Amino acid sequence: MTARADPLTDAYVALGLSREFAAAIASGQDADAIIETWKADWRGDLTGKHPAIKAVLNGNATPEQAKSLIEAADEHPDLVLLVAEGTKTLQWVAAVLKGFRSHHPAVTAIIGGADPGVAANFLDLKVAKSTLDIIRKGGAPIAPIDSIINDIDKNIRRAMSDFKSMNAEQKKKILKASRIRVKGSQQVKIERYGRFLDLISQVCKNSEDPALSISGPHVNEQKCPQICNNCKGTSFYRGYYKWECNGCSSSDFSQPKVQRFSDITKSENFDSITSALSIPASYSRKEKLAELRRMAKKFKLPLMISQRNGKISRTTKYNRGSSKPAPKSDFRKS
Ligand SMILES: [Zn+2]
Numbered sequence: 001m002t003a004r005a006d007p008l009t010d011a012y013v014a015l016g017l018s019r020e021f022a023a024a025i026a027s028g029q030d031a032d033a034i035i036e037t038w039k040a041d042w043r044g045d046l047t048g049k050h051p052a053i054k055a056v057l058n059g060n061a062t063p064e065q066a067k068s069l070i071e072a073a074d075e076h077p078d079l080v081l082l083v084a085e086g087t088k089t090l091q092w093v094a095a096v097l098k099g100f101r102s103h104h105p106a107v108t109a110i111i112g113g114a115d116p117g118v119a120a121n122f123l124d125l126k127v128a129k130s131t132l133d134i135i136r137k138g139g140a141p142i143a144p145i146d147s148i149i150n151d152i153d154k155n156i157r158r159a160m161s162d163f164k165s166m167n168a169e170q171k172k173k174i175l176k177a178s179r180i181r182v183k184g185s186q187q188v189k190i191e192r193y194g195r196f197l198d199l200i201s202q203v204c205k206n207s208e209d210p211a212l213s214i215s216g217p218h219v220n221e222q223k224c225p226q227i228c229n230n231c232k233g234t235s236f237y238r239g240y241y242k243w244e245c246n247g248c249s250s251s252d253f254s255q256p257k258v259q260r261f262s263d264i265t266k267s268e269n270f271d272s273i274t275s276a277l278s279i280p281a282s283y284s285r286k287e288k289l290a291e292l293r294r295m296a297k298k299f300k301l302p303l304m305i306s307q308r309n310g311k312i313s314r315t316t317k318y319n320r321g322s323s324k325p326a327p328k329s330d331f332r333k334s
Helices: 007-015 019-026 031-039 051-057 063-075 077-084 090-100 104-111 116-122 129-136 144-164 168-177 186-208 267-276 285-298
Strands: 214-217 236-238 243-245 257-261 305-308 311-314
Touching: 007 019, 019 031, 019 051, 031 051, 031 063, 051 063, 051 077, 063 077, 063 090, 077 090, 077 104, 090 104, 090 116, 090 129, 104 116, 116 129, 144 186, 168 186, 186 214, 186 267, 186 285, 214 267, 257 267, 267 285, 267 311, 285 305, 285 311
Parallel strands: none
Antiparallel strands: 214 257, 236 243, 305 311
């Protein structure tokens, strides 16, 4: 945490916090955790320079975890610093401490990449296999943006499995609440809800990392077809059983789709995705965004965009392309 001049930092310093603590809050770290640490008796007179405290200020440990790291830092400051700087996970450091505490050469060797099994063998130490396994995995932390993206996927998968386990009446209620068509079999309902979850999760991911594009079928089917997949005709008639193309009599129509885009701040993109989510086109951008926010909130998803005078802008702190998303999981098929 660098503590260079910044008006917001100065404002927190004026409250009575040290510059390191103030700078951490100003930079957007968890203010509650930081203040809890500031006030904690266990902190004593340790400053933000202490590796365990630094871990909280950098958002790499909770106050509770920092407390446990303070003791360890007396013996192995270099190890605790790895957590503070976000080079290793707390879990990895805890495993090294569990297996090799007080054995300085072993800890140094393991930080340098030595196999913990070899180190244990050499020192005639009995270290549990589960501990060795954790250390061997390397303890590289997941970048925060990636864990946000992973959490979005996790919450969406949970919402889908919750929905599948509901009875028909509950499903209907859920669909209605989000303006999703309720007609059709259970399977059709599940497909619509899947499209809904897919689009809303893409919007949230794109709001975090503008490099993640958005595309896909609309939630609701159109009441009548838009484009013939066979001849690309756009004129149709209602046959006895189904719609048919005026040009070629085909009944192969595609679900209307959101064309791939990544700039949600562009009005036409924002309008196209909200309409795919069946938010009324008559709504103002402000109302549309409020609806999106309501949807995202329901699934505990972050939505990092805001609106002013009808203009959408981003509030994400992440750079474009900073996430490395796992291959897209097709939860609808599971
Ligand atoms: Zn046709």
